[in-house]
Amino acid sequence: MRFLLVEDSPDIGKAVSTRMTDQGHAVDWVTTLADADAVLASSAVDLIVLDIMLPDGDGRDFLARHRARADATPVLVITARSQVSDRVSVLDLGADDYLTKPFDLDELDARCRALIRRSSGAPQDDFTAKNLHYEPQSSRLQIAGETRALRNRENRLLEVFFRSKGRVLSKALLLDRLFSLDADVSENTIEVYVGRLRQHLDGSGVRIETVRGAGYRLSDH
Template structure:
């Protein structure tokens, strides 16, 4: 997944980013609302982690701006405020969930998974397509009971394709899923990981189709 982390504490921001990257995610980290808005206008995110107290304003302002323009990106608010009224206002402003500082990283990860399951309408981390079962938590795909682990970039790429079967995904979009903003990446990197995924799907009825000059899409072969 690709995360936007909006947090002005350098220490906390670095700790969260390192943990999420270790778990195989891409993280773009900024420290104020202005930078967050700039990133949101150029990149699509699977999850936004938003602090409330920021140098150039209140996190609610960014949250309300997102919802006002019908941006439904999942948002988990990170806050030091634990009063009931603060929590109610946070949810009413459009947050999908919140977590109170200090928190355990395991709790943050669990809340992220829960929010994404609700967004997808899933009751678990496992989703089936064709004869493939994809476990987003374990980072595995199973074909008729045989499980295969996905490496970090493979996992990010497969998540993007698996979440929208039949939809054409451009190389630029998929490249965006693979690398954080400012990191070096190339179309060739997408091709390499597509090739690896095809090998792991060889015994399945899913096929990654290449649409020359446009991108890729995941199809179910009858």
């Protein structure tokens, strides 16, 4: 997927674009509306992530122009939500979704995925191994044609395993990936979720191995 990120704060821009690159997307990061227009004029993107306050104008104007062009590319707006006065809602202006600062990178991921799923309709990023088919974006796990429902946390954990297939992942690392902000989660919680995933993966030929003293590893051997 190719993303256009319009964000003038260098720290946010760097963090978000790194995160998107980590997720396997190509990112065009620009800091002005003029540059954003230039990118859109030369190439097509799959998703636009747009900050509202930019040095050369208001992101809402860009949004209005974008919609006037009848461009269907989904737009996720980042706002500082300060609705002291009644401003026109960004959703009314044609944003597909919006995120309020300060946001979680995980939430940004989740919302971007939802928008892409909605706009393209097709699974973008799926894994197949043995008789298993897994679409993390729609939380769908199919084993031998049978669909198994995954909870959100189970899905996120399984996706981490698939993206690092064959690598040993420590409990601490998994904890940070999934629950970095939840105070009530301990390494025992990881054991509980790994246990559930093993049940879901039962009969697929793919399994989560325990590496004594180091952590877990996804394997399809």
